[in-house]
Amino acid sequence: MFIMTEATADPARLKFLPGCEVLGDGTLDLRDKTQAAASPLAQRLFAMPEVAGVFLGKDFVIVTKGSGDWQHLKPAIFGAIMEHFRSGAPVVCAPTPSLPRGAEENGKAEAVDRVREALRQVIDPELGYNVVDLGLVYDVVVENGGTVRIIMTTTTPGCPATNYLKRGVGEAASAVPGVEFVDVTLTYEPRWAPEMMSPQAKAHFGITDGGSR
């Protein structure tokens, strides 16, 4: 297995490309060991005390370091990723369908839906469509105590509207009843692409998968 690395805009984050599929669909942002319970790969990475976060994408893993330098950390991360893929273990454990979700979990799922619905009033000014259906909102997590964590992107890095979009998303989420604190994180990994739009948004723009012509 040959693992490549790519620098990111944030020096504390490094992208690892193992050359195979990591997560089939979507992304997963894991910020501590508790959240990593869902992913055997993330568990291996969090076993290193220097690792502060793991972001899983289609064919990459982004590791956020809390301390140490990459020169020393990289070999250990290479080892953990190789060991994981050789073991044949899944990247993410499949949910157990037979177990009904608890009331708390159901409540959180509903809260996520309410937040997503509220974010639909925030439009990308250039495209004139809401940020949720454009696929600019990568993840919404509702935690205990009314804390909402949102990971989002913009269509173009460096766009002058970026800070307004970030603030607007925060404002819209804050207005949802029961939300006490909102943390909005911007990311450009992965970069947004029109393919990330919802079917409704694609239909609105007349986008077909093969391009316009």
Add this chain to the structure above:
Amino acid sequence: MIGVSLSRWTMSYFAAALLALVAAEVMMTVGYGFPNAALQAPETLILVHIVAIGWLSLLMCGALFQFVPVLLNRPLYSNTLPLPTLLLLISGLAALVLGFLQLAGRIDPELPLFPAAGTLLGLGFALVLWNLARTFSAAPTLPLPARFVAVGLVSIAATAAFGIIFALVLGGATDYAPLVALTGTGLPLHVIAGLGGWLTFTAIGVSYRLLAMFMLAPELEGVSTRASLYLGTCALAVVIAGGTLAILLHGDSAFVLIAAAAIGLAALALYGRDVLYLYRARKRPRIELNSQMATFALASLAASAVLIVIFMVLGHLADHVDALVFLLAFGWLSGLGLSQLYKIVAFLTWIECYGPVLGKTRTPRVQDLVVETRARKWFLLYFIAIWLGTIALVTGYAPVFQLTAAAMLVATAGIVAQLVRTRRLVDIDVLPLPQGTHRPRLLVSLPR
């Protein structure tokens, strides 16, 4: 750093630039300068510099102060410098125009107008370069479009250097033989470095990103884009360095120009291929007016390249250089500039007005600030006038050229009126402004 702020003075640059464009079109309409005066007559030089510095360079500087941070995802080094820079460039242009009037015998010959123009414009462009170069140096990597802009910035340094040399020699400040030799035969180098390097190469770099952004097309980083960058850079190096050496060593600068033209045309061909790909691979089937009208500007660039080849083959390039420069300056550069201004003004106005209330209340789209059906006719009139004007210059019908210039003036006035309406939010006045927003000022952005 994630997120880039609004450039406070970009609207002031755009306003000054549009004023210069209207002034130039008035001059052409009344027959001031070429073709009613010789190509190197003071009247023509006044007209040319009002277009090159007053219109195109101010437009480009204003756009770059806003757009280079977007290209690099880094804030502009200084948001304070653009105002003194603008004042230096405008006062330098005024001194230059007066210097040409002095050359024509209309002003007291004792006044040191050319040295003053050289100093003011030199300082102005030095500040542009300093501000943008510091912004570039803070970026960890340079995307391909930014590299085109970087080459464009080197070219403006060369263009300004030639211009300052000409100003010092013409103003009698020096009679140093090499500088006099450059002033005597270096005009093509000054024109190509300015029109080809600074304005065209920078516009190409910006267009790669803008077209991809507005049409949801893939960003190009492939072999043909790189080859276009390297070939174009090579062509400019041959013109600027090779041409200067040829003049100083009394060599054949015509050979240098032909070699550079061949390399430059290859670069343009690759750019054309990339642009066709961008339009074909776009995800947005219904493109907006700015991207539609940009096709006419790109067609003007392609037509210029084809005409250069035809006239070179026929041996009549020198006879038609006026028509080619006109088509490049007004069809390609001004056409692209006006079409993108239509979008950029709306976008920056939206951000300034509605950005602060995003997420708190419903907001309109950028497209709601403009009425494309009303603007379209002015753009069509503009491009038709440019193409007829080019034909008039090629065929030598000066009165017809004046008529087309009048049509350009009317079309430009129509486009400017649309820009003012957008800036003043006239076309969405049916909706009251939401609480917490303010109507943007016409000439300056005050982001909150």
